Amino acid sequence: xxxxxxxxxxxxxxxxxxxxxxxxxxxxxxxxxxxxxxxxxxxxxxxxxxxxxxxxxxxxxxxxxxxxxxxxxxxxxxxxxxxxxxxxxxxxxxxxxxxxxxxxxxxxxxxxxxxxxxxxxxxxxxxxxxxxxxxxxxxxxxxxxxxxxxxxxxxxxxxxxxxxxxxxxxxxxxxxxxxxxxxxxxxxxxxxxxxxxxxxxxxxxxxxxxxxxxxxxxxxxxxxxxxxxxxxxxxxxxxxxxxxxxxxxxxxxxxxxxxxxxxxxxxxxxxxxxxxxxxxxxxxxxxxxxxxxxxxxxxxxxxxxxxxxxxxxxxxxxxxxxxxxxxxxxxxxxxxxxxxxxxxxxxxxxxxxxxxxxx
Amino acid sequence: xxxxxxxxxxxxxxxxxxxxxxxxxxxxxxxxxxxxxxxxxxxxxxxxxxxxxxxxxxxxxxxxxxxxxxxxxxxxxxxxxxxxxxxxxxxxxxxxxxxxxxxxxxxxxxxxxxxxxxxxxxxxxxxxxxxxxxxxxxxxxxxxxxxxxxxxxxxxxxxxxxxxxxxxxxxxxxxxxxxxxxxxxxxxxxxxxxxxxxxxxxxxxxxxxxxxxxxxxxxxxxxxxxxxxxxxxxxxxxxxxxxxxxxxxxxxxxxxxxxxxxxxxxxxxxxxxxxxxxxxxxxxxxxxxxxxxxxxxxxxxxxxxxxxxxxx
Amino acid sequence: xxxxxxxxxxxxxxxxxxxxxxxxxxxxxxxxxxxxxxxxxxxxxxxxxxxxxxxxxxxxxxxxxxxxxxxxxxxxxxxxxxxxxxxxxxxxxxxxxxxxxxxxxxxxxxxxxxxxxxxxxxxxxxxxxxxxxxxxxxxxxxxxxxxxxxxxxxxxxxxxxxxxxxxxxxxxxxxxxxxxxxxxxxxxxxxxxxxxxxxxxxxxxxxxxxxxxxxxxxxxxxxxxxxxxxxxxxxxxxxxxxxxxxxxxxxxxxxxxxxxxxxxxxxxxxxxxxxxxxxxxx
Numbered sequence: 001x002x003x004x005x006x007x008x009x010x011x012x013x014x015x016x017x018x019x020x021x022x023x024x025x026x027x028x029x030x031x032x033x034x035x036x037x038x039x040x041x042x043x044x045x046x047x048x049x050x051x052x053x054x055x056x057x058x059x060x061x062x063x064x065x066x067x068x069x070x071x072x073x074x075x076x077x078x079x080x081x082x083x084x085x086x087x088x089x090x091x092x093x094x095x096x097x098x099x100x101x102x103x104x105x106x107x108x109x110x111x112x113x114x115x116x117x118x119x120x121x122x123x124x125x126x127x128x129x130x131x132x133x134x135x136x137x138x139x140x141x142x143x144x145x146x147x148x149x150x151x152x153x154x155x156x157x158x159x160x161x162x163x164x165x166x167x168x169x170x171x172x173x174x175x176x177x178x179x180x181x182x183x184x185x186x187x188x189x190x191x192x193x194x195x196x197x198x199x200x201x202x203x204x205x206x207x208x209x210x211x212x213x214x215x216x217x218x219x220x221x222x223x224x225x226x227x228x229x230x231x232x233x234x235x236x237x238x239x240x241x242x243x244x245x246x247x248x249x250x251x252x253x254x255x256x257x258x259x260x261x262x263x264x265x266x267x268x269x270x271x272x273x274x275x276x277x278x279x280x281x282x283x284x285x286x287x288x289x290x291x292x293x294x295x296x297x298x299x300x301x302x303x304x305x306x307x308x309x310x311x312x313x314x315x316x317x318x319x320x321x322x323x324x325x326x327x328x329x330x331x332x333x334x335x336x337x338x339x340x341x342x343x344x345x346x347x348x349x350x351x352x353x354x355x356x357x358x359x
Numbered sequence: 360x361x362x363x364x365x366x367x368x369x370x371x372x373x374x375x376x377x378x379x380x381x382x383x384x385x386x387x388x389x390x391x392x393x394x395x396x397x398x399x400x401x402x403x404x405x406x407x408x409x410x411x412x413x414x415x416x417x418x419x420x421x422x423x424x425x426x427x428x429x430x431x432x433x434x435x436x437x438x439x440x441x442x443x444x445x446x447x448x449x450x451x452x453x454x455x456x457x458x459x460x461x462x463x464x465x466x467x468x469x470x471x472x473x474x475x476x477x478x479x480x481x482x483x484x485x486x487x488x489x490x491x492x493x494x495x496x497x498x499x500x501x502x503x504x505x506x507x508x509x510x511x512x513x514x515x516x517x518x519x520x521x522x523x524x525x526x527x528x529x530x531x532x533x534x535x536x537x538x539x540x541x542x543x544x545x546x547x548x549x550x551x552x553x554x555x556x557x558x559x560x561x562x563x564x565x566x567x568x569x570x571x572x573x574x575x576x577x578x579x580x581x582x583x584x585x586x587x588x589x590x591x592x593x594x595x596x597x598x599x600x601x602x603x604x605x606x607x608x609x610x611x612x613x614x615x616x617x618x619x620x621x622x623x624x625x626x627x628x629x630x631x632x633x634x635x636x637x638x639x640x641x642x643x644x645x646x647x648x649x650x651x652x653x654x655x656x657x658x659x660x661x662x663x664x665x666x667x668x669x670x671x
Numbered sequence: 672x673x674x675x676x677x678x679x680x681x682x683x684x685x686x687x688x689x690x691x692x693x694x695x696x697x698x699x700x701x702x703x704x705x706x707x708x709x710x711x712x713x714x715x716x717x718x719x720x721x722x723x724x725x726x727x728x729x730x731x732x733x734x735x736x737x738x739x740x741x742x743x744x745x746x747x748x749x750x751x752x753x754x755x756x757x758x759x760x761x762x763x764x765x766x767x768x769x770x771x772x773x774x775x776x777x778x779x780x781x782x783x784x785x786x787x788x789x790x791x792x793x794x795x796x797x798x799x800x801x802x803x804x805x806x807x808x809x810x811x812x813x814x815x816x817x818x819x820x821x822x823x824x825x826x827x828x829x830x831x832x833x834x835x836x837x838x839x840x841x842x843x844x845x846x847x848x849x850x851x852x853x854x855x856x857x858x859x860x861x862x863x864x865x866x867x868x869x870x871x872x873x874x875x876x877x878x879x880x881x882x883x884x885x886x887x888x889x890x891x892x893x894x895x896x897x898x899x900x901x902x903x904x905x906x907x908x909x910x911x912x913x914x915x916x917x918x919x920x921x922x923x924x925x926x927x928x929x930x931x932x933x934x935x936x937x938x939x940x941x942x943x944x945x946x947x948x949x950x951x952x953x
Contacts, residue, residue, distance in 0.1 A: 032842040039760045039843075045752025046761065049773040049818065052811045056779060059791050082515035085508075087409045100411075102515060131691030147696055152938065154699040156930045158872030160901045161706065161923050164908060169705045172537075198523075199537035212698045219695060243677060245684045266778075273780025275875040276905065284484040284526060288518045296524060298484075301782045305875060306526065308786070310486030310513035312392030315411035324790070327783045338778035342771075355777035355815055362910065365724045368885065382724070383800070383883045383896050398799040398882075398894075527909030529916075552912070 060331065063324035070097040070318060071105045075325060078106015080287050081303070083310055083319040091316045098316045105322040107329070109287055113203070113297035114330075117278060118271035120207025120293075121214055126264050128211070129218035134248060137226045148223075155216035163280030166209050171200025171281055174208070179294055191292075198283075198294040206282040206297065210274060214267035221263035221354055225256035258344055265341030266354070269334045275301040300330040360390070360403035360488070360612055362548060363425060363649045367640055371632060374639060378632055387512050388486040394419060394615035400629055402615040405488015406512050407594035418618045420665050421593045423611035424636045426582050426652040428573045429492055430550045431561040431608075432532075434541045435459060435474060440572075442467045444564040445500030445599065445607065451542055452480045453503060454519050459540065467564070481534050481543040484524040486512040492598055492610045493544040499599040532556050544608075547573050548649040565607040566599050573606045578652050581605035586655040593658075593665060612651065616669060623671040633666045703927060710924035713917035718925070723898060724885040726914060728922055734888040734898040735871055735926075738881065741806035742870040746814045747863055753814075754821025754859075759847065770822075777815035782875040784808050789879035800882025800896035808876040813866035820862025824855035861941040868933040872926060874901040900926045 067075065072095075084103030091098045136147055179197035187194030229252050237247035283296020284306060290297050298306075304323050311319035364382035371380050387404040394402030395416050407421045431443060447463055450456040456463055460473040483490045494510035508514040516522070523538060525531040528549045535541040536556045545553050550573070554560060562570035571577045584602040589595050597609040614633065620626040641653040654662065721727025753773065757766055788808040792798045828851050836846040852859075882896030883906070889895065903922035907915040 032844070034844040035842050037844075038847070039756070042752045042756035042760060045749045046756035046769050048749050048753060049769070049776045049814060052776055052814065053772055053779075055791065056784065056787050056811070059795070060783070060787055063790055080515065080518070083511075083513060084515065086411075086511045087509065091411060102509075104515075128691045128694045131688040132693075132695035135685060135688035135692045136695075147692070149938065150696045150699045152934050153703070153931060156868050156872065156934045157699070157702055158874065158901055158926060158930065160874040160904045161702070161872075161927055164904055164919065164923050165702050165706060167533075167908065168709060175537075199534065201534075215695060215698075243681045245681045246677075269778050273778075273782070275780065275782040276901075280526070280905075280908075284524045285522070286484065286516065286524070288522065301780055301875070304782050304786055305878065306485055307513070308789075308879060309388035310511075312388040313406075313409070313412070313486065313512055315409060315415050320790075323786070327786050330780055331783050334778055334780055335775060338775060342774065355774050355819055362912075365885065368724055379886070381884045381886045381896075383885075393800075396794055396799075397797075398793065529909060529912075549912075 057331065060324055060328050063321055064328045065321070066097045066318060067105060067321035067325040069095045070099055070103075071322070071325070075105055075107055075322075076111065076329075077108055078104060079108055080104050080106050081110060081322075082287070083307075083314055083322075086313055086315070097318060099318050100314055100316055103314075103318060105325070107300075107326060109285075109289060110298055110300055110303050110326070111329070112289070113282070113285075114272055114299040114301075114333075116203060117206040117210055117282065117297060117299055118268055120204065121210035121271045122264060122268055124208065125211035125214045125267060126218055126260070129215045129263075130222050130260055133219050133222040133226060134252070136223070138244070151216045151219055154212065155220075159213070159274060159276040160280075162209055162213060162277035166205060166277060166281035167201070170209065171205050173200070174205060175200030175294075179204070183292075183294075187292075193293055195292040196294070198296070201281050201283040201296060202294050203282070203290050203297045204293045206278050206299075209277050209281055210271045213274060213277065214271050217270060217354060218260075218263045218267045221266070222256065222260060225259040225263075226252065229255045258347060262341045262345035265337055265344060269337040269341065272337065273301055273330060273334045274299075275305055278302050279305050300326055300333075304330075360387070360405060363612065363645075363651060364403060366645055366648050367636060370642075370645065371635060371640060374635055375631055378628055380632065387488045387491070391615055394617060397617065400616070400620075400625065401633075404613045404615055405610055406491040407596075407611070407613060408615070409511075413592070413594065420616045420618050420668060421611075422614045422616055422633055422662060422665055423593055423654060423658070424614055424633070424662075425612040425641065425646060426578060426597070426654065427610055427612050427650075428547045428578045428581075428606055428652075429489055429608040429610075430545050430547055430553065430573050431563055432535060432543050432545050432550075432553050432558040433561060434535050434539050434558055435476070436539065438471065438473070439559055441471070441559055441561050442564070442570045443561040445496045448542070449497040449501030449504040451478050452482070452497065452519070453501075453507075453517050467570075476540045479523055479538050479541040480519060481523045481525055481531055481538075481541050482516055483513075483531065483544075484526050488512060488610065489528065489544055489546050490514065492596075492608050495596050495598040496608050532558065547578075548651070550650065563607050565603075565605050566601055567603045567605070569603050571604065571606050573608070575652060577604055577606035578609050579655070581607070581609040582652065582655045583657075585609075586657040589658050589661055591661060591664070593661060618668045618670065620669060620671050626669050626671045630666055630669050633669075634663070637662055703931070706920070706924055706927060710917075710920035713921040714924065718921055722885050722887065723903060723918070726918065728900065728903065728918070728925065730885060730887045730898040731900045731903050731922060732925065734881075735900045735929075737802065737888050737890075738805050738809060738877070738897060738899055739867050739870045741802065742809045742813055742866060743863060745806055746810040746817055746866055749810075750814050750817025750862070750866070751821045751859060753818045754862075755825065755847065757818065757822040758825035759843065759851075773815045773818045776811065777819075779811075780875075781812055781873060784811050785876035785879050788876060793880060799894040800880065801893045802881065802888065802890075802895065802897050803892040805877050805881030805897055805899075808880045809870040809873060812873060812876055813869045816865050816869065817862045820865065821855075821859050824858030824862070825851055827858065828854050857940045857943055861937045864933050864937040864940065868930050868937070871929050871933070872901065874905055877902065878905075900929075 082104055084100035086100050091100050183194050183197050233251045237251045278299050279302035284298045285296035304327055311323050368380040387406050390402035390404040393399040457478055459476045465473055491512045494514050497504040498510045523534050525534045528546050531543045531545050532553045535543040535558055560572055562572055564570050580602050581600045584600040584605050585597040599607045718728045722730045788804055792804040798804050832850050836850045883902045884896040884898050888897045900922045904919050907919035
């Protein structure tokens, strides 16, 4: 559209050019002493995030080495995660690493537990966030303001409070009123939804709470994306006689699809790394797969938090190294998901992605 | 352990005005590791040091300051005082006994109509002294368990479809209450809550064959039986002791203390606290607030000897 | 497709969106309401005067505030400095990378930060459970937010102001202090408020770095654990007895009220800053 504009772009570009030239005339060497001091100080501060990354990754990687040597690929494929017999039996050497009798660190059920709780959260959270925001954009400003306040509040509720609410209120509530109905209807068609519904701690409850936790980040991003859709295109769609839904489907959604994908990836990264809430409501099953969607599972982050205490009783120290490897795997997975989100956004839209919890 | 130390914090400050007790949270593993690492002066633990840890940390003393016990609870409508053995419990957690109407359970409960109901074993997910003493009983009573998971603050539980886990003692009660057919091991410090939640308290078979519930008398009987052969390093299990009236799941509550302290003042302060805690501090009201029992008189000299080793 | 079908589909879609919007707006209200209801009986003045072993929260509240202030003092200047560099000094080649590192840092799970904090600071450097270990772990988590809000705030200052200052030949540091920072300040402060809010609500990075104690916190940086509110929520709900549970509810409610207050403050400041920048760009 800009290319079709016959008028040359006036002032802004030229003014910026003038300022640049001025600065070039002054030259870098002409920066005053105070300027250089300021630049040096800010430059050092700018390196801190990188430094923090290094100080996080390097010790973790070093600490994980004995566990990597001991377990090899079995860490990712094994079904049993156990610190072994710490009281009876004496430590033995495997691949040059001393391990308690019976120790094995197979994290597959934990990896899958993390994957599935976060996927449930995505499957529920993305449609809710996108659908809600699309409708919100059509509503009066005062309502939009209220909704954005509620979203901000939701983003600020601490993980441990979500966990407390999940244990005391939400879990028992859904186990009593929602899950039995789900098991009686959907459960008849899909066996994984059938069977005993438990007491409100498990895969589905964790997924639901995680969905609530990642909704703000996805909704905030989607709202920015919807605002960026060119008004002309939407008006054109209406002029063609399309209904609001049809215009949404043919004009708005294609425009923001990439951004939503990126937001979903960010939300996913957050769900993967979430600790306290999931720890409190996932049921923390170890070494077993849930019999149905209501069954207990455990996640990487929750396992690290809950098993650290046991790991400390391992005289060989290998249990701590195994948890370090688990943390490293978690770090790599969330890093890749984050990275993918940012690459996607660069490919599809020009909007800036929020970070972490959606700022 | 934490509730008891919190209970002691105020009276110890009154009795020994130069001392302040600062209990902090965390499980037995953290207590042991913190004491080894020197991040705390005394680390609370329901479990004694393993052989490997004791060898690695020769200066770390295991100092018992009280006795605790554990109840076996279950959720079966209308059935009170169910009798159960360590062997049956092991088979439940091994998935060999899966229904409450199993002949093995019926055999020790003559005259009781057992329901046709699936057994749901509940276990602790966190590192816990309760798991330590419960699995100690299973190890003592069942050969397959001894050869398999054995005992520890966390063990390799046999993978059970439909098993449930809980994080902390109160959660054990909550989970068990919500799941009819459950069986759970719960520290006596929260047993009142378990009973008022409607859970049954099992009569547990001891080594002599008697079925008992945990009471002050049965716990004391077990301690007296065990105290006759307490080793000097005080690392001793009190589980499944001899004696007709000995309750089978009993344990020492330890404070892990490094015998080599950084300075003489700290050493003296720790010694005076420990001495106080096993004498004037071990009042019935302090202990009863968490359903602990005081150390038997026969063990006290050995504990005092251990305390005397603390120095700078 | 006929007209009726189109209308039905239309209505169905917007109805589903309505459900979505409801699910978007309700949870915050539901959580806050149910928590306030549960904690109502536990709320009393004693919470402010007694320590956690006496049924109060005094040490946890002051501990949380102390940790948050420490984070403000550490992550504040570093984050603002980093943001200024990104907005004003960084070359087009280095800026995307520096920004990327900060963004990746924001994506690191908090439990990983806590775990490494335990390995490196508590055990490795023999700091023990301590105020400084807790502050460092929290600072790593909130730093990217301060960086981002600062950079965005500076970029939103109308370029005419910057150009005017340049035309006058002002040194950069003066331009920054006298021209750019005043209009950007509200937004930067909002970032700091967010940092405060996040450090008030975190648990996972603190469990094994700050430790916990029933004693009142002191300014001693090392070898002395600190109590904080979220630990009370997590620990006391697992302890036996209604009293402990009441304390957990109360701690959760106070944390939540603090966070709501901070969120509101952040919104108020950023609304004012938006109005300010709108006025200036006219």
